[in-house]
Amino acid sequence: MGAKEIVGKIKDEANVECEKIMSEAKENAKKKVEEVRKEIEVQKKRFIEAEERRGVEEKERIVRAARLNARKLGWDAEEEMIAKALEEAMNRLKVVKTEGFKGNSYSGIMAGLTKDAAMSIIAGSSAGDELDVIISEEDASFVKPKMLKKISDEINQDSGANVRLSLSGERIKSAGGVIVRGKEGKVAVNNTVEQRMARLSASLREDIVKTLFISLSL
Template sequence: MSSGAEKIVSNIISDAQSKADIIIQKAQEETKTILEEGDKKAQFEGEKILESAEKQAQMKYQQLISEAKMNSRRKELEAREELIEESFAKAGAELERIASTSSEEYVESLKNVVSEAATEIGGGELVVLLKEEDISKIKDEIKDIEKDITDKTGQKTTFEIGETIKTIGGVVVKTKSGEIEVNNTIEARMLRFKKALRSEVAKVLFK
């Protein structure tokens, strides 16, 4: 090959080599860019996955804590309710015990609940209903209570002992016509005052 031809071939090869080098360099740069972007994307996606997992874990943790607190509170309330009910049961048993006696305390209580009911009705011709055992305990007090209610209401008041009732103790007072009735038995009073008493018992038990 002549020196001229060799030079031409050499130039062509040199140009090709230069172009190839440029292409290779460019490809390497693009590859590097792609790899870097891939790393960034992978890192970003990984962080997103991790962040999502952390959020889910935190949500689950908060849910478990919330449930635990609710269960703890429910059990606490159930325990308190049980203690309060037990207190009422004991109070009921003690009242029943007192009501089975002819003690001055119970007779005075009977007089008070008769007077309270009669005053609430407004006096007049009234019927008093008691358990059989209590009739003798209050009978001698009736005249004094009639006078007291007459003075309080300005309405002449008389009492008639009516039919016996089943009760722990206390009375039911009603007008002779039966239109108005006040239930002042121990059971009825306990039921009426239970809400207020529950609050007071809770204060004593859990102060």
């Protein structure tokens, strides 16, 4: 084989090798492009899913905020109604002191509050009890020693106790009602209007909620 033929063979082999390399390079490039395309699709899908999640989360956040605001408005309206109801009751008390209530004079109402408080203190005890009746300065004209003696006699007759109610010189700041306290001050029952309102506020709140806010099923 001559030199020319040898050179030609080398060129042919080189061309074959070159084509092989080019083919492999193209195939690798094609694979890389396909991998990149798939990766782009994956990232695109993830981005869309993330945006959808953010959209759902934003909607949920808006709904939660709306519900919270609705509840707050309900609570505000509820508190306003309770405040108005209590205010009306306090205003009504001023009329009760002069006109009575359902045929009962205010003195009679005070007698009932005093008796209830005293009965709570003795609670079935047969021992003697010296009890002080504490009222506001405004109510001093409605509670007299004679009335307290009558209440004491009724309690003693009903319970078999030996109770003596005395009007205390101490005065409380109250719109109405009484505090009955043992002489030693260890036991007391607060039967003032304010305290009774506080005890009734829970049921009052329930009534208002049922009446006004039952439709707020949030």
